[in-house]
Amino acid sequence: MKTLIFFGGTGNLFVNKIFPALVTMYARGDLENVQVVAIGRRFSSQDDYQNFLLKTLTEKDPALLSEDSIREFWKCLHYLQGDIEDDSTFVKLNQHLAACCTEAIFYLSTLPNLYQNALRQIKSFFPETLLKNAKVALEKPFGDNLPSFQKLKQTLQQTFLERNIFYVDHYLGKEIVLNLIILKAENWFLERLLSREFVKEVHIGLCEREGVAERKVFYEQTGAIKDVLQNHLLQLLALIAVDAPPLCETDPRECASFLEALAYEKSKLLSKIHLPPPEHIKLGQYTSYREETGYLNSTTETLFVVPLFVATPRWRGVPFYLISGKKMAEKRSFIKVIFSSHLDYTNALYMEIQPEERIDLYLRLKRPGTTLSAMDTRLNFSYAGNFKGASSQAYQKIILDILSGDRALFPDSSFIENAWRLTDQLKTLLDEHQHPFFFYPDYTLTAESLLTERRSENAIP
Ligand SMILES: NC(=O)c1ccc[n+]([C@@H]2O[C@H](COP(=O)([O-])OP(=O)(O)OC[C@H]3O[C@@H](n4cnc5c(N)ncnc54)[C@H](OP(=O)(O)O)[C@@H]3O)[C@@H](O)[C@H]2O)c1
Structure with a gap:
């Protein structure tokens, strides 16, 4: 048994x-x-x-x-x-x-x-x-930085074979995140559109209403960058930016090698990410944090906006804004790909992970009536609406995959190493720069407001 x-x-x-x-x-x-x-x-x-x-x-x-x-x-x-x-x-x-x-x-x-x-x-x-x-x-967390992860990996490998070690990131078990792979691999036109030729910028956000609650000690030592950028947000970035090899659903062996190739490509992609100049990074702390945690002089960030750049021919020059915050005005995690446009209007592909698993495409279409005028529209696909009750919960998928030994959707150790390498570099850059942070009133900010503010500061590279 x-x-x-x-x-x-x-x-x-x-x-x-x-x-x-x-x-x-x-x-x-x-x-x-x-x-x-x-x-x-x-x-x-x-x-x-x-x-x-x-x-x-x-x-x-x-x-x-x-x-x-x-x-x-x-x-x-x-x-x-x-x-x-x-x-x-x-x-x-x-x-x-x-x-x-x-x-x-x-x-x-x-x-x-x-x-x-x-x-x-x-x-x-x-x-x-x-x-x-x-x-x-x-x-997670798998260590606290690159050396501590490497030590953990070493201890794991003293007892377990690499193929029997499962690093769990529950984000990767979510239906909409898995769909990112299918969306790219099975819709060739979209795979072509996802490149610097058509994309102006990409926003990847994880906004929370909650504060740090019971995780005070852990959070004070960790901060938002290590808590969510190092894992969930870099996973999402890698999934949207990676060159997806073609998928053959009908042959399970080919499907397995596809996922293996994908894991390799995702890890390789992380090693090509460049950090922005520190002045383009925004860090914040919600106003009640110090009182709530008892760390009265804390400089731990509970919010960040970090633009990252992927130095590949496909993505060179396109900023990927990673945004996250606690005690924000909204609970929402999403990826938004904004396409270049000669109009004021924004064509975008929007994938929401929370609160609703859905995909929207923002287009201009004809306004009903006799005149030939355009209006903003949103084509919408939602898991709850289209497949009532069919969206499986992330932990069911995670446990089933562990039982059957299917490790394709788990981050491998090279991905985690590259993610820590990048995160450590980012933390060092911010420390060396003695990066300032601002206080934001609880429950006031949204991802949109943070990005709009940056645009008006003309800080977007
Ligand atoms: N909560 C989440 O949604 C979430 C999401 C993603 C990842 N994680 C990760 O999952 C892990 C667990 O998080 P959690 O939120 O469940 O933590 P938690 O509520 O604090 O639970 C800790 C658990 O560890 C047990 N424990 C503590 N010290 C122990 C000891 N010396 N010997 C045996 N058992 C001991 C506790 O048992 P007793 O209380 O019975 O002593 C309790 O069952 C953490 O690594 C966290 O980062 C959590």
Whole structure:
């Protein structure tokens, strides 16, 4: 039997994202011959743990999962109380796995500062026969900079084969993000249009309404650039800018080699990205941050606008604006490709990841009536509208891919290395320049307002 072992089984991520995905997959029959072990410290018994899950999920969103489906899932779930820093946890886990497990999948959804410890314990407590085919999945952050990622990678590779290591970026499991690949590979005209010849600029945004909430200590040390630019936003940039090889859907072997080639091309693309002069970068902090976190002299950025340039023949000179902020006026993540135009009007391809998964094309079309005049229009495709209920949740895809060993949609270590290299260079540039930041009132800014402001400052290169 395959066993999925979650470290952090009582944590926010497991409870709110992973557990609902598991229950849905179980009800659908996707978890046949799979057992789930959840590890945490908080609850001393299986009953207490189950009651906690049931209460949290039915109170939060009763429509998400039925109580019956959650109770059905208990057949597949085993709770183990234990501390990662305590050997006895691994002794108990080993005994449990010895009874039934043929393939172990260790999933680290716990605090990142425990990863090294957990990995060392796994290496020393489990038999070689189990570890040689075992898999490991990790949640971001993957280190804090390039050297720390390389150290983490080294520890992982001491126990696991490279092909059995899964770095999870849940953004890559979202339907609309996966669609970026199809959109380019299967619509040849669009693939040609995505180039400096037709594109004026690209905006890639991740705007949040929330502040830093419970992540105060982590966020103060990390800041917005390391938290989201290094991973989600660079992934989106790479997906939109990469030269997509042609896709052959009908042949699964060709499809696999396509995805492998794509992963290689994405990583290569990152090494061709150039940073802008520091004065073109904007950093901000929401006004209540210092009081909320207790870091009264904090200079941690909670917002950025960073234009990046891809030095390839296809993209040379086109700015890719990466924009992100906490406590903004909107919750929205998106990619907007703005095409050059001789008119005032903007032709654009807009892909929204959150709150709604959708794609819009902004065109000028004829206004209804007898006169020949044009009007602004938006052609719209939305997942919810077009495929009711068909959009699978990111964590279902992630877990299914890990179980089947399909690693094509996970960032590989060379992508993460290149992403850290670039992020470290950006941080050094900002430190050397002693980059100033501005305070912005909570819930006032939008991605659009930030970009408009920059245009009026004439700061866009
Ligand atoms: N939350 C999200 O939406 C999200 C999204 C993307 C990535 N992530 C990443 O996912 C990971 C987990 O995040 P989270 O939000 O779930 O964190 P969290 O709510 O703080 O949960 C931490 C989990 O780790 C457990 N834990 C802490 N110290 C432990 C120890 N010494 N031994 C055993 N277990 C221990 C906690 O167990 P007890 O509470 O029972 O002690 C809890 O289950 C982090 O790496 C985070 O960056 C989170």
